[in-house]
Amino acid sequence: MIELRSIAVTFGRGTVLETRALRGIDLSIPESEFVTVIGSNGAGKSTLLNVLAGTVPATEGRIVIDGKDVTPLPAARRARLLARVFQDPLAGTCAGLTIEENLALAEARGRGRGLKLAVRGGSRARWRDRLAELGLGLENRLGDRMGLLSGGQRQCVALLMATMAPSKILLLDEHTAALDPRTADLVVDLTRKLVAEFGLTTLMITHSMHQALGCGSRLLMLHEGRICLDVGGEAKTRLTPEDLLAEFRRRRGEELDDDALLLD
């Protein structure tokens, strides 16, 4: 269970550049819930994930994960609680290491032991099986450097690595944004599958309305640092892209178009 209690994040406080990125976010996400997060540019989506991961400190409020107040913990101390996949396929994996070494590192991190031990531990067959399920032929390329893979292939491996972490929380920060539509669909399918298989509590930022509506059981819309829409369960399954735009306008009392939301 993730609980955000009155979370505020202000950058450059007291300066002319002061930006209130999050303004009092109250949010409870039960275990295994898959939440999609949408909103216009600068709405605070990435800051929400950053404050959860600890890479940005909360200016106000508390963050509680599984009953433990993690607000004072730096990012490194939260790493075992959260796995994250970024927009940039180069960000989450090590380009100079092989696929196998990257997987071994992820596994070793999860188990708190060394790289060699993890590789020797007979994990290869398991990785091969998991990679084969992707249908990308990566099971035969365990010795290839990650830098040789396409962006989509790297994101798939990054997702697999995220599931090897001991954490049950997955943060996805526009992880398909840099991919072509077909590859993005493949990565989204894999995301759905892994989230369900491992029962991960997931927050997925997307600029795609199609993804926001098609994934997960709950949808959040952020605007100017606040949650302006929070829809789950049956109500979410009935939502259409038109509903979302209309809802946004109604709640904010503003005229916005697709460009303002940057959703497809």
Ligand SMILES: Nc1ncnc2c1ncn2[C@@H]1O[C@H](COP(=O)(O)OP(=O)(O)OP(=O)(O)O)[C@@H](O)[C@H]1O
């Ligand atoms: N490190 C930072 N220093 C100063 N301002 C920041 C910082 N990070 C984010 N901001 C500002 O906080 C606000 C929210 O940014 P954030 O990146 O969370 O938005 P977003 O919803 O993820 O936007 P986008 O869809 O464009 O990625 C923006 O005005 C942004 O310029």
